[in-house]
Amino acid sequence: MQDLINMLRDHKIQPTAQRLEVARCALASEDHPTADEVLAMALSRCPTISRATVYNTLNLLAEKGLLVRRTLREGVTVFDPRLEAHHHLIDTETGEIHDIPWDSVVVGDIAEHPEFEVLDYEIVLRGRRK
Amino acid sequence: MQDLINMLRDHKIQPTAQRLEVARCALASEDHPTADEVLAMALSRCPTISRATVYNTLNLLAEKGLLVRRTLREGVTVFDPRLEAHHHLIDTETGEIHDIPWDSVVVGDIAEHPEFEVLDYEIVLRGRRK
DNA sequence: TTCCCGTTTTAGACTTAGTCTAAACTCCAT
DNA sequence: ATGGAGTTTAGACTAAGTCTAAAACGGGAA
Structure with missing residues (x-):
């Protein structure tokens, strides 16, 4: 409190x-x-x-x-409420959002964009319950 | 037509x-x-x-x-209208959406999720005009 | 061609997410 | 105690989207 x-x-x-x-x-x-x-x-x-x-x-x-x-x-x-970088997985059936730890995906170099400065990014996965 | x-x-x-x-x-x-x-x-x-x-x-x-x-x-x-896989870059000032070619980012292995089968994914970048 | 009937379109009511406004309330500093 | 800045409130308003019931359309059978 x-x-x-x-x-x-x-x-x-x-x-x-x-x-x-x-x-x-x-x-x-x-x-x-x-x-x-x-x-x-x-x-x-x-x-x-x-x-x-x-x-x-x-x-x-x-x-x-x-x-x-x-x-x-x-x-x-x-x-x-989670401030650390992380990704998200969307359940395609329900729309529910699940957190994915940053380290469970490796993103290689992101090609320099000619017009934009990239400030941040995240991966949005979409999937179905097994 | x-x-x-x-x-x-x-x-x-x-x-x-x-x-x-x-x-x-x-x-x-x-x-x-x-x-x-x-x-x-x-x-x-x-x-x-x-x-x-x-x-x-x-x-x-x-x-x-x-x-x-x-x-x-x-x-x-x-x-x-673009059906081929691609990523998106959002202009943080204006909200404008720009397409990013699939190949300009290399995504390594995505760790197997214990509960979900991943159907697809994309990267959402956020950036500012240079 | 004409008529019929299923498909499409339409206007407008309705719902939901979100913002705005102006009045009322708090509460601290005098 | 009181005055004013900062907060909260109810409810009006807007924008995105869906739904409904009636009207319009259109293609095939006669």
Whole structure:
């Protein structure tokens, strides 16, 4: 709890009850929740929290680098609490997102692009449960 | 024109004026249009075409393998007329999507996943104009 | 050719994800 | 205590997408 407060302070985010609850839900998540999923979780402990606050807080946490916004599901943004580089595997049947450790794929040289400076990259795998 | 008709027939899609127009716009596109972008293009030649028809037709073309649906832009689905395997580079400033030839990146072995059979994959690069 | 019936198209209602706004609430510093 | 900056809130609004029910189309049988 105190750790969470400090984590927000360290990132220049003024801690409030609502922000702590959103951070708790999103950062502790084992998967890749959408904003509305975080809202649903947060409501159980913080029954008056509003959708706008959850959206604002997630955007704030992402902007401050505590979460990563990802485009991995059609039509929705998901938030990823895992900050270390990793890849993703999408279950083609369900859309579920699974983390793949960075080292389990070896990417060789990426040819220099004539017009772009590449800042980062990831592999998106798609697969089916065996 | 006749080629387009045959292409649809070959894929068991009954050609109609609207479908031909949607196919023309989407398949000839040099980029990765959204459904609403295709609608805007189609309207100039086919002024009464409806949004529902464009959405239905794009979904049909994707289902029949003439287009690929991709999740590369936040909140929207884009359609990709390039069927050969390739990667994508996203301009972090604008969100623009650029194709990257398959061979310009060498991906080594992908570790066998214990629970999933990997069907395909691609690299998503993010970068900034130099 | 005409008619029929399955297929397609259409407008518009509906849903879902997300942003925006303006008012209300907090809470710290005076 | 009070004033103001920063937060939260409900609800309006927008954009992407699906659904529905009715109208229009079109190709084959007669």
